Structures are given as structure tokens and as C-alpha cells.
Amino acid sequence: MDTNDLYPVRHLSEDECWELLISSSFGRLAMSISGEPDIYPVNFIASDRRLLFRTAEGTKLLELTVNDKVAFETDGIGRDEAWSVVVRGQARVLDTQAEIEAADQLPLRPLIPTLKYIYVEITPQVVTGRRFELGPEPERY
Numbered sequence: 001m002d003t004n005d006l007y008p009v010r011h012l013s014e015d016e017c018w019e020l021l022i023s024s025s026f027g028r029l030a031m032s033i034s035g036e037p038d039i040y041p042v043n044f045i046a047s048d049r050r051l052l053f054r055t056a057e058g059t060k061l062l063e064l065t066v067n068d069k070v071a072f073e074t075d076g077i078g079r080d081e082a083w084s085v086v087v088r089g090q091a092r093v094l095d096t097q098a099e100i101e102a103a104d105q106l107p108l109r110p111l112i113p114t115l116k117y118i119y120v121e122i123t124p125q126v127v128t129g130r131r132f133e134l135g136p137e138p139e140r141y
Contacts, residue, residue, distance in 0.1 A: 027074030
């Protein structure tokens, strides 16, 4: 039996996680307000070891002002393998003109035709990831 058959999951280094984050543009933002979990799909960009996304006024932004501790997950799946990267960190709205002008230079645009003027930055505290080899279920007995 191949040793990969015994260990179809491999933990990724932080550098490997950042390579995958840089190559991705869509993920899920998870947060909790008053003990109630919430999750939002967002498009994002990884730049300078931080994540940025744009949003508009609404529930997501309101929740971030109440609790800035967030988790963010992005993943990919191919024919033979899949991967997942999770970032845990602190979110904040960019508020200085210099920060906003710098963010405007990044190739971050809404996926749907909406106006989103507010930039949110996630500063990671923990970055973890796993790569999965896909295949049939092993013999059970």
C-alpha cells in the first residue's frame, strides 16, 4: 500500500497557504455576533500578507463593527486533489484616504454589478491549510 493512501491529507506551510490565497479570489467570511454565527460569500484579494474585500452598508458591515474577530476560508477542487485555507484574524474598515487610495489601485472589483465603496482588511493572526488527495473510498473491511 502506498503511504499516500494512508495519509490523503497534508497540512500546508504558511507560505503554501499564502500562495493559494494569492491565486484565489472568492471565499467565505465567518463571524459571530451575540453567539450567533454568520457566513458571507465575498470576493477578495490577498496582498502584503493581508486580505481585502469590498462591501456596502448592511448587515455584514454592522456585524464587523460589533465583533472584529473573523474567520475566512477559501478552497479549490480539481480532478485529483482539493485544498482549503483558513485565516483567523481581525477585520477593520480602511478609513484613511491613503489606505483607500492604495486599495483602489488593487485589481479588486465586485463580482456582481453593485457599488461597494467600503474596503475591509483582514489582518491574519493564524493561517492554516490542508491539501487533500481525492480518490475512491478505501476498502472498509
